[in-house]
Amino acid sequence: MSTTEPSPTLRTATFTCVRCGLTVSALDPDGRGRDHCPSCLSSRHTVDRVDGGASDCGGRMVPISIAVPRSGAWVLIHRCTRCDELAEAAVAADDNHLVLMRIAVRPLADPPFPLDLFGEV
Ligand SMILES: [Zn+2]
Numbered sequence: 325m326s327t328t329e330p331s332p333t334l335r336t337a338t339f340t341c342v343r344c345g346l347t348v349s350a351l352d353p354d355g356r357g358r359d360h361c362p363s364c365l366s367s368r369h370t371v372d373r374v375d376g377g378a379s380d381c382g383g384r385m386v387p388i389s390i391a392v393p394r395s396g397a398w399v400l401i402h403r404c405t406r407c408d409e410l411a412e413a414a415v416a417a418d419d420n421h422l423v424l425m426r427i428a429v430r431p432l433a434d435p436p437f438p439l440d441l442f443g444e445v
Pocket residue numbers: 341342343344345346361362363364365366
C-alpha cells in the first residue's frame with residue numbers, strides 16, 4: 325500500500341497495450357504505477373534499467389519468467405524484443421492469473437532432465 329497520493333493526472337492516465345491493444349489505467353488497484361498490461365502482461369521499453377532514466381528504445385517487452393525475491397511477492401521478468409534488455413516489474417493484484425501461472429509453470433512443463441528421477445530418491 326502506498327501512502328503517497330498519486331497526482332490527479334496519473335490517476336486518470338491510461339496507456340494502450342503494445343501487444344493486445346487494451347486501454348490500461350496507469351495505476352493498479354493498489355494505487356501503484358503500472359508498467360505492464362494486466363491482460364497479456366506485455367510492457368513497453370521506456371525505462372533504461374542499466375543506465376537509469378528514460379530509454380528511447382520503445383520496443384515491446386515480453387514476460388519471460390517469474391522471480392520470487394525474499395519479500396515473497398512475485399516479480400515479473402520482462403525481456404525487450406528489440407534490444408534484449410531485462411527488466412523486473414511488480415505483479416499487480418489484477419494481473420491475469422492464468423497467464424502468470426502459465427509463465428510460472430513453463431520450466432516444469434518441459435524440464436531439461438527426466439522428472440521420473442525424483443521417483444527413485
Ligand atoms: Zn496487453
